[in-house]
Amino acid sequence: MTDGQRITAIIGLDDTDHPEAxxxxxxxxxxxxxxxxxxxxxxxxxxxxxxxxxxxxxTRGNGALSAIVKINSDSAxxxxxxxxxxxxxxxxxxxxxxxxxxxxxxxLVISYRNPPESWYWxxxxxxxxxxxxxxxxxxxxxxxxxxxxxxxxxGASAAISWMPNQDSSWELVAWRDEVKVGTNRDVSQESVIxxxxxxxxxxxxxxxxxxxxxxxxxxxxxxxxxxxxxTCEAVSEAHKWMQEREDVERSSSWAPHRTNQLSDDHLxxxxxxxxxxxxxxxxxxxxxxxxxxxxxxxxxVVFKEGGHVNRLVRQLxxxxxxxxxxxxxxxxxxxxERVSVQSAxxxxxxxxxxxxxxxxxxxxxxxxxxxxCGENSEKFWMSKPWSPSGVSSISGWYEPTPSQRRHLAKxxxxxxxx
Ligand SMILES: [Zn+2]
Numbered sequence: 001m002t003d004g005q006r007i008t009a010i011i012g013l014d015d016t017d018h019p020e021a022x023x024x025x026x027x028x029x030x031x032x033x034x035x036x037x038x039x040x041x042x043x044x045x046x047x048x049x050x051x052x053x054x055x056x057x058x059t060r061g062n063g064a065l066s067a068i069v070k071i072n073s074d075s076a077x078x079x080x081x082x083x084x085x086x087x088x089x090x091x092x093x094x095x096x097x098x099x100x101x102x103x104x105x106x107x108l109v110i111s112y113r114n115p116p117e118s119w120y121w122x123x124x125x126x127x128x129x130x131x132x133x134x135x136x137x138x139x140x141x142x143x144x145x146x147x148x149x150x151x152x153x154x155g156a157s158a159a160i161s162w163m164p165n166q167d168s169s170w171e172l173v174a175w176r177d178e179v180k181v182g183t184n185r186d187v188s189q190e191s192v193i194x195x196x197x198x199x200x201x202x203x204x205x206x207x208x209x210x211x212x213x214x215x216x217x218x219x220x221x222x223x224x225x226x227x228x229x230x231t232c233e234a235v236s237e238a239h240k241w242m243q244e245r246e247d248v249e250r251s252s253s254w255a256p257h258r259t260n261q262l263s264d265d266h267l268x269x270x271x272x273x274x275x276x277x278x279x280x281x282x283x284x285x286x287x288x289x290x291x292x293x294x295x296x297x298x299x300x301v302v303f304k305e306g307g308h309v310n311r312l313v314r315q316l317x318x319x320x321x322x323x324x325x326x327x328x329x330x331x332x333x334x335x336x337e338r339v340s341v342q343s344a345x346x347x348x349x350x351x352x353x354x355x356x357x358x359x360x361x362x363x364x365x366x367x368x369x370x371x372x373c374g375e376n377s378e379k380f381w382m383s384k385p386w387s388p389s390g391v392s393s394i395s396g397w398y399e400p401t402p403s404q405r406r407h408l409a410k411x412x413x414x415x416x417x418x
Contacts, residue, residue: 005073009041009112011083014064014155015057016090016106018097025173026222028065029253031086031108035069040078042070048171048257049159050407051123052266054329057102057151063407064155065257066162076112080143083108087145094147107152110143115161123158124265124408127330133157162260169203169262172235174224174243174251182220188247189213195227195242201234202227204411207403209307214403224251232256264410267325270417271334272342273298275320279313287313288333291322299333300326307401308391309339315388319345325417337409338417340397346383 016027025048035041045068055062071079087108094104119136122128130151137144137157146153176185192213196205205227206213215225227242229235235256242248273293282288285304290297302310313336316322321342326334351359354370359377362369367376391398394412399405 006070007073007076007112009069009071009076009079009110010066010115010160011035011069012064012066012107012109012111012156012158012160013152014107014159015152016094016104018094018101018104023221023223024063024065025257026175027090027106028067029173029175029255031083032067032255033253034082034086035079038078038082040071040075044068044070046255046257047159047162047164048173048259048261049120049124049155049162050259050261050266051155051158052126052128053327053406053408055127055154057105062155064152064159066156066159080110083110083143084145087147091147103148105146105148105151107144107146107150107156109137109145109153109156109160111140111160114163115140115142115157117161117163119161120158120163121265123154124260125268128154128158130154164258164260167263168258168260170229170232170235170256171259171261172227172229172239172254172256174226174239174254175222176224176249177252178222180249181222185216185224186247186249187213187216187225187242188245191242191245191248195238198241199229199234199238201231202229202238203414204228204402207401209401210403212403224249228259228261232258259407261407262410262414263408264325264417266327266406266408267337270323270325271298272321272323275316275318275322277318279316286310289313289316300324300336301329301333302336302339303404305400305404306336307404308393308398309336309400311390312339312341312388312398316341317345317347323417337406338397338399338412340393340417341388344386347386348381348383350382352377352380352382 013028016024032043036043047066049064051062133154137153192205192215205215215227217223227235227238239254271293273291276290276292279287279289287302287310289300291300302313304310323340323342324336325338326336328334351368354375355372359368359370368379369376395416397412397416399412
């Protein structure tokens with residue numbers, strides 16, 4: 001080794017998954033362990049970045065990975081050789097994936113300077129054109145290893161261009177022993193409940209409305225669990241606490257990742273509009289709502305799993321003014337993630353009453369009449385201020401239950417939209 005200057009390399013990886021085999025977090029862990037074990041490089045931070053939820057090639061959650069690695073300025077060649085060798089082995093293992101489904105199309109990138117941040121924003125908010133990103137990446141001078149069409153470059157380049165801030169959250173990912181993959185995970189409900197109590201800086205551990213844990217995936221992937229929280233220390237401490245319990249499976253390896261989860265980065269901001277017709281139920285029991293906003297008609301959609309958001313939207317009426325946070329899907333409809341009612345039109349309850357009974361209309365152009373005493377009244381409706389039923393709210397905003405929210409969505413108890 002020479003006493004060359006220390007420099008930073010950013011490494012990104014995506015699209016190594018197959019629905020029945022592999023997991024990008026696990027692949028990346030093996031690469032970073034290889035890098036650390038070489039004793040030439042120091043991995044100082046791992047990052048897990050969630051991207052545009054409607055991306056056509058997304059895997060569950062659409063996550064990509066990156067890591068900050070400190071290297072000597074004259075050892076870039078060694079780093080690239082090591083990465084290249086690892087990537088060849090990855091390609092070999094991918095060639096053994098089951099045939100069905102979309103084949104993995106991995107890409108590993110290395111950069112020695114900060115890439116344009118627009119790569120991240122374009123990838124978290126919208127569809128990215130593969131060829132365009134490929135040419136931007138090679139023009140920028142990324143070192144690129146890719147297989148097949150190299151779809152992974154979109155996520156890998158986005159993951160290295162994300163600039164975290166002090167609000168970014170953390171997820172500690174723990175992986176399983178290889179021989180256990182595909183078997184039931186041994187993570188008891190009690191352990192998750194107690195962990196949430198003893199480690200209050202962790203969050204989204206459970207969905208109390210469904211009484212189920214949210215840390216362990218249900219797919220046959222190598223992940224044992226992911227613990228989310230506000231700091232690296234909080235998730236690491238919670239993991240160590242879990243690993244000392246009898247009712248929790250031992251993990252084979254683990255690592256905290258800084259993430260863009262709960263950032264709302266996928267959303268462009270609050271919109272407001274007026275409901276122009278009563279909500280209708282669409283296919284698959286989702287609810288459609290037509291609103292006019294900024295002079296344009298927009299279709300809002302809530303899925304039946306949307307909990308309070310769905311229940312509220314079903315009770316809306318023509319003329320109600322609402323605000324929302326949502327994501328435009330490729331078909332132009334907006335999938336609601338949070339909603340609040342700014343002002344509701346009065347809900348008509350009945351005609352006025354007389355002699356203990358509701359007055360009746362005596363016909364077109366005629367007044368209301370009491371059928372008992374014959375008293376007449378001008379025609380009008382009784383109304384009452386509206387309060388939606390079956391929903392509870394934080395400061396007027398409604399959100400789906402925890403297990404139905406996107407990884408990127410900021411829960412209302414982490415901040416009211418503004
Ligand atoms: Zn009367």
